[in-house]
Amino acid sequence: MDADRDAMYGKLRDQEGAALDHAAIQLAAECAGPADLLGAACALLNRRQRYFSMAGEHGSAFDFDGLCFVDDLDERLLVAIDKVLSRRKAGDLPAEASKRLLGVLTGLPALPPHPVGYMVIFLLTKAFAAFEGATRDLSPEDLAGLEQALVDRVAEWVHGFVHTRVTPLLRHMSDVSREYSVVARLSCACGKGRFAVERQALRTILDGGHVDALSVKCGSCGAEREIEFPLPHFADLARMTGPGHGETH
Numbered sequence: 001m002d003a004d005r006d007a008m009y010g011k012l013r014d015q016e017g018a019a020l021d022h023a024a025i026q027l028a029a030e031c032a033g034p035a036d037l038l039g040a041a042c043a044l045l046n047r048r049q050r051y052f053s054m055a056g057e058h059g060s061a062f063d064f065d066g067l068c069f070v071d072d073l074d075e076r077l078l079v080a081i082d083k084v085l086s087r088r089k090a091g092d093l094p095a096e097a098s099k100r101l102l103g104v105l106t107g108l109p110a111l112p113p114h115p116v117g118y119m120v121i122f123l124l125t126k127a128f129a130a131f132e133g134a135t136r137d138l139s140p141e142d143l144a145g146l147e148q149a150l151v152d153r154v155a156e157w158v159h160g161f162v163h164t165r166v167t168p169l170l171r172h173m174s175d176v177s178r179e180y181s182v183v184a185r186l187s188c189a190c191g192k193g194r195f196a197v198e199r200q201a202l203r204t205i206l207d208g209g210h211v212d213a214l215s216v217k218c219g220s221c222g223a224e225r226e227i228e229f230p231l232p233h234f235a236d237l238a239r240m241t242g243p244g245h246g247e248t249h
């Protein structure tokens with residue numbers, strides 16, 4: 001990545017991240033019940049469009065730098081939603097409402113054990129759309145029960161993701177699982193192809209840090225490139241697993 005672009009993405013990342021944190025604080029202060037909490041989560045989700053467009057203005061949301069920029073802010077977005085939803089009060093939810101919600105959310109994709117932020121965001125978007133479609137004609141009482149059930153479910157998904165980023169070891173595992181998802185989303189300059197991983201190597205870089213270097217090849221034009229994923233928590237993992245296990249991940 002060239003230094004100017006790097007600095008520009010860094011600046012935008014800080015600016016947009018701070019705006020998300022600020023919005024979360026404001027929204028949380030205004031939330032009184034499940035409907036407000038769902039509204040706040042939607043309002044935060046709607047802010048994704050902004051940084052997604054920014055990635056497009058400065059390159060593409062599907063080139064390597066753009067994907068990393070969006071993934072970083074997706075994480076900030078989910079942390080912000082987690083903060084807002086952590087204010088929910090545990091209600092005595094009628095079992096009936098949980099059961100009905102399951103019916104409403106049938107057919108949504110399941111999350112992998114170490115999801116990338118966008119997977120959680122897509123799931124939330126789909127869940128909100130399904131919920132809206134299925135609850136249009138409900139009585140206010142029925143709707144309130146289902147809203148409470150949905151808040152609990154959404155909070156569980158979001159917190160599950162945030163939890164995969166809390167310790168160095170978990171961060172390392174989710175960083176590694178994100179690599180192939182970045183390659184799968186990366187567009188080739190030929191406009192037609194997607195890349196596939198040809199080779200993968202763990203490297204120690206100059207400052208003693210580690211990167212996973214992936215050699216990738218476009219399935220359409222055959223263009224090859226190498227992308228490097230920083231693994232800032234590799235050393236933590238190596239320390240935890242002890243000598244003899246240091247090079248596995």
Ligand SMILES: [Zn+2]
Pocket residue numbers: 188189190191192193194218219220221222223
């Ligand atoms: Zn190509």
